[in-house]
Each structure stands twice: as C-alpha cells, then as structure tokens.
Amino acid sequence: MNFSKPVTYAIRSLIHLAREGNKGPVLSSTIAQEESLPAPYLIKVLGVLTTHGIVKASRGRGGGFTLAKNPTEINLYDIFILFEGLALTQDCLLGLGKCGEVKHCPIHDKWEEPKGHMEAFLKNTTIEELARMRDSLE
Amino acid sequence: MNFSKPVTYAIRSLIHLAREGNKGPVLSSTIAQEESLPAPYLIKVLGVLTTHGIVKASRGRGGGFTLAKNPTEINLYDIFILFEGLALTQDCLLGLGKCGEVKHCPIHDKWEEPKGHMEAFLKNTTIEELARMRDSLE
DNA sequence: AGATAAAAAGATATGGTTGTCCTTTTATGA
DNA sequence: TCATAAAAGGACAACCATATCTTTTTATCT
Numbered sequence: 001m002n003f004s005k006p007v008t009y010a011i012r013s014l015i016h017l018a019r020e021g022n023k024g025p026v027l028s029s030t031i032a033q034e035e036s037l038p039a040p041y042l043i044k045v046l047g048v049l050t051t052h053g054i055v056k057a058s059r060g061r062g063g064g065f066t067l068a069k070n071p072t073e074i075n076l077y078d079i080f081i082l083f084e085g086l087a088l089t090q091d092c093l094l095g096l097g098k099c100g101e102v103k104h105c106p107i108h109d110k111w112e113e114p115k116g117h118m119e120a121f122l123k124n125t126t127i128e129e130l131a132r133m134r135d136s137l138e
Numbered sequence: 139m140n141f142s143k144p145v146t147y148a149i150r151s152l153i154h155l156a157r158e159g160n161k162g163p164v165l166s167s168t169i170a171q172e173e174s175l176p177a178p179y180l181i182k183v184l185g186v187l188t189t190h191g192i193v194k195a196s197r198g199r200g201g202g203f204t205l206a207k208n209p210t211e212i213n214l215y216d217i218f219i220l221f222e223g224l225a226l227t228q229d230c231l232l233g234l235g236k237c238g239e240v241k242h243c244p245i246h247d248k249w250e251e252p253k254g255h256m257e258a259f260l261k262n263t264t265i266e267e268l269a270r271m272r273d274s275l276e
Numbered sequence: 277a278g279a280t281a282a283a284a285a286g287a288t289a290t291g292g293t294t295g296t297c298c299t300t301t302t303a304t305g306a
Numbered sequence: 307t308c309a310t311a312a313a314a315g316g317a318c319a320a321c322c323a324t325a326t327c328t329t330t331t332t333a334t335c336t
Contacts (some may be wrong), residue, residue: 002225005294008233015244039297060303061311087140089187095146105272121252133244143324198333199281264322
C-alpha cells in the first residue's frame with residue numbers, strides 16, 4: 001500500500017529534472033548524489049523512463065538526462081503503471097484469481113470507490129506541480 | 139499499492155471463520171485447503187491473529203481456530219496494521235525520511251485526502267460484512 | 277498413563293525486489 | 307582518430323517476503 005522503490009526513485013528524479021529546467025542534460029550520477037539514491041540502480045530506472053519517452057538520454061561526453069515532455073504532461077499514474085503494471089487497477093484485493101466483472105470477491109464493490117480516489121489522485125498529480133513545491137522539504 | 143500476502147490470507151481466513159459461525163474450532167489445515175492457501179504459512183498468520191486476540195486457538199485433539207470477537211467488531215484496518223505496521227498512515231510516499239508535520243515532501247498535502255479515503259475504507263469494512271457477501275465468488 | 281491430534285516455535289529454503297559490478301555501445305572533444 | 311565521458315546492458319549479489327520442514331508443547335480421548 002505504498003510506492004515501490006523504482007516508482008519513488010523515478011518521481012524524485014523527474015522532480016529533480018523539472019527543477020533543473022533547460023540547463024542541459026543532468027548526469028544520472030548527479031541526480032543519484034543530490035537525491036541520495038543508489039546510482040547504479042537509478043540508471044536502470046532512468047533507462048525505463050527513457051524507453052517510454054518520459055525522459056531523453058544523451059550519451060557520451062556532455063550527456064545525461066533531460067525531460068522529454070513538458071512536466072505538466074507527466075502524471076504519477078503513468079509512472080506508476082510503468083513500474084507496477086496494472087495491479088492497482090486490475091488485481092483482486094484479496095488475491096483471488098477469478099475476481100472479475102460478473103462474479104467477484106466480497107470486497108470488490110466497496111473497493112471501487114477508494115480505488116477510484118487513488119487513481120484520480122495519481123492521474124491529477126503532475127511532475128510540474130510537485131516540482132513547484134519547493135517550500136516544503138529542503 | 140495492494141495488500142501483502144499475510145493480510146489477504148488473514149482476511150480470507152477470518153471470512154471463512156465468520157461463515158462457519160459457532161460450529162466449533164476449524165483446523166488451520168481445513169482453512170488452507172478450502173481457501174487454497176499454503177498451510178504451513180497460514181498457521182503463522184493465524185498465530186499472529188491469535189496473539190492479538192482476533193482469533194482464539196485451541197490445541198490438541200478437537201482443536202483449531204475460532205473467532206475471538208464478533209465479526210462486526212473486526213475491521214480491515216486492524217488486520218492491516220497488524221501485518222503492515224503504520225506504513226500507510228506514517229510513511230512518506232516518496233520515501234523521504236524527514237517527511238513530517240512541519241517540513242514535508244511535495245506530495246504530502248495532496249496525499250492526505252486519498253489516504254484518508256483508504257483509511258476510512260479499511261476502518262469501515264468489517265469481516266461480518268464481507269462474510270455476508272456469499273452471492274459473489276463461488 | 278499412553279496415544280493421538282492439534283497449534284507453536286524454530287530452522288531452513290525459495291523467489292522477487294533491490295542493489296552492485298563489469299563490459300559494451302555511443303557520443304563528444306582535442 | 308584517439309581518448310574520454312556518458313548511458314546501456316548483462317551477470318551477479320544481498321535482502322526481504324514468502325513458504326516449507328521439523329521439533330516441541332499442549333490438550334483430548336481411551
């Protein structure tokens with residue numbers, strides 16, 4: 001009932017990149033250091049974001065990562081499903097395989113509403129919005 | 139963003155026990171078989187529920203497990219925190235250590251509302267209610 | 277009291293997530 | 307064109323959640 005490591009690393013990296021603005025590519029090692037993230041693991045996470053067109057990677061000297069889209073167009077839901085798949089939306093809360101539309105588990109119906117709230121929260125929260133909140137933590 | 143195995147096993151066992159009513163103790167092995175749960179792991183889960191007074195264990199011949207409280211008085215929140223601790227309530231969504239009341243992470247404020255919905259859902263959902271929903275899945 | 281049946285407890289195994297290391301590929305700059 | 311700097315990729319390691327196995331304790335029945 002929490003974000004997995006890759007998801008939090010991705011979000012924190014994206015906020016970092018958004019705050020850098022257009023100052024050119026940022027090294028994965030720089031992000032790792034400034035955000036206190038494990039460097040060799042982070043670069044894999046950034047690799048996933050690259051593959052899916054969320055960030056743009058440039059290799060070689062002077063390379064690094066930049067945002068590939070406007071931060072207003074990156075929402076947490078997209079990041080979430082990238083790493084966690086459709087578990088939130090589709091998996092049965094009680095882990096019952098056959099839980100579907102017709103026949104479903106005892107919690108199914110009641111879970112719809114809070115699940116909807118979760119999804120809405122994720123979809124409505126953009127990287128731009130989070131990057132703007134500088135007042136908060138250091 | 140889903141229940142852990144122990145939590146789902148606990149909930150399904152409690153529903154099972156609630157449906158059995160007062161027909162006397164139910165073997166952990168019976169629950170395991172009928173709910174398709176791994177028997178030796180399940181008994182540890184039931185052990186936790188026993189320690190915390192959710193179920194009552196009786197040893198020896200004719201023993202097994204029964205509910206220790208009225209199913210109307212067992213809600214999902216209690217079960218949840220038993221196995222997952224206070225992560226939902228207290229942990230920072232972005233995994234930032236210092237995220238507290240005064241200074242907090244960028245998502246903190248916005249997370250309050252959907253988090254509240256989650257908590258309310260868990261607190262308002264009782265085992266009795268779930269046990270009653272027999273119409274749903276087999 | 278002895279046999280049996282059950283949960284409790286502890287040690288050990290497995291698997292997936294997280295993390296590291298090393299090599300390869302690609303780009304830049306002198 | 308060669309050295310260097312960066313990401314990409316693959317193999318490996320550590321850790322934690324999950325699962326199993328074995329022994330111990332406790333209760334019941336004959």
